[in-house]
Amino acid sequence: MKQKQDFNFTPGVIGYPLLFVLAIWIVFWIEVRFGVNFNPFGLYPRKLSGLCGVFFSPFIHSGIKHLFNNTIPLLVLSIALFYFYRSISWKILGYGLLLTGLITWLIARPAYHIGASGIIYLLASFLFFKGIFSKHYRLVALSLIVVFLYGGLLWYVTPIDPEVSWEGHLSGLIVGLLFAFIFKKNIAKAPKYVWEHPDYDEEEDEFMRHFDENGNFIEKLPDEINESEQEDIIEVNYIYKKATENKND
Incomplete structure (x- = not known):
């Protein structure tokens, strides 16, 4: 990102x-x-x-x-x-x-x-x-x-x-x-990547790729992910976004 x-x-x-x-x-x-x-x-x-x-x-x-x-x-x-x-x-x-x-x-x-x-x-x-x-x-x-x-x-x-x-x-x-x-x-800021964030987790990133910057789904999730897991993914996405925003501020 x-x-x-x-x-x-x-x-x-x-x-x-x-x-x-x-x-x-x-x-x-x-x-x-x-x-x-x-x-x-x-x-x-x-x-x-x-x-x-x-x-x-x-x-x-x-x-x-x-x-x-x-x-x-x-x-x-x-x-x-x-x-x-x-x-x-x-x-x-x-x-x-x-x-x-x-x-x-x-x-x-x-x-x-x-x-x-x-x-x-x-x-x-x-x-x-x-x-x-x-x-x-x-x-x-x-x-x-x-x-x-x-x-x-x-x-x-x-x-x-x-x-x-x-x-x-x-x-x-x-x-x-x-x-x-x-x-x-x-001054233009240098690019910031997800993996440069101190709270970055590679496993979480596998879930994050299914969402855009606003937390909306951008691709179909695997069928094996149930509704509860989808809610967890959304929560992880929200936490990461807040952490990133706080860091940039």
Whole structure:
């Protein structure tokens, strides 16, 4: 008997990340097609006019290489977010974008900071630390995959390249770790099996397989089991359910 998991594939798992990436490419296409420059809408630290970049900067990129390098990891990590953490995915993206931008606005160098890399670091950090905290084999595996694919990102939270907004990267990393703690109660639980229960009895389990989770018969009992024995089976089933519920509480 497995506990129901919160890992469900829905159209939004791929649909929402694709729309996000598509919006970024459309903004870049408008810049190229009409010869406009959206950099002034980027995040400029410690100026009120620069606060608009908290919301706009993730959609603005300096060139095709910058755009390509950001949209692929953004697509992969956001799909992982929507698949494994569907119930909190919008909170992570919405609050994460806001908080990452505000921290960058406070600590960054005086320059226009653009690009979705802050969100990428937010997602990578959150997925890694959340998986480690969960102790759930699927989420731990996801953490290892994130490290394998994007472990090199860690170098860019330091000022090794003057043209890279390491402050935005560092802000995303910090916010992702913070959210992994804040949303700790939303960690999916590992599967629980009947035989892991301390009161599990193999003989009783032979009877239990004839019932669903609500104690209703799901298959015909052997003819040799009389009515009295059936009542005993129902009682055993009830006791086990209560014991399991108490343990989970």
